[in-house]
Ligand SMILES: O=C(O)CCC(=O)C(=O)O
């Protein structure tokens with residue numbers, strides 16, 4: 001099975017800039033983990049839930065299209081819903097923004113139903129350093145593509161992390177697709 005799929009043109013640079021503009025005026029909340037635990041050693045990022053952002057409906061439409069395409073061509077998982085709001089995270093060098101190794105499938109009622117994760121790179125990679133999304137589907141580490149608008153899609157059980165941002169700010173959009181348990 002291919003464990004990590006990239007759609008390099010999921011969003012255009014212009015669209016990413018538009019999303020960042022919408023999010024800039026929305027209130028943030030300190031990023032929690034699955035089940036709302038907060039462990040700053042594991043994750044440091046500010047979060048905006050896209051469902052709370054006026055004018056962002058079109059983003060969900062695109063997300064559904066990109067995830068459906070990736071699932072139909074690569075994963076063929078049984079997926080039936082997007083049950084959590086997409087989130088935009090900001091990892092800031094001033095806070096050593098990062099997210100240590102984790103998988104996205106958790107014990108909560110929603111997190112337990114996560115099947116696919118999609119992460120979209122919203123920032124121009126020339127505007128920050130560090131902040132690399134890395135995946136470990138097997139023994140080795142696979143770096144995600146970092147181009148603005150590129151989407152990385154992977155099963156929610158795959159270990160991944162974001163290395164500390166050392167300069168600038170990195171914004172990402174994360175969404176989960178849900179369905180019945182793997183079997
Ligand atoms: O920001 C990223 O690249 C990854 C975010 C992530 O892993 C998560 O929200 O679970």
Ligand SMILES: [Fe+2]
Pocket residue numbers: 102103104117160
């Ligand atoms: Fe994650």
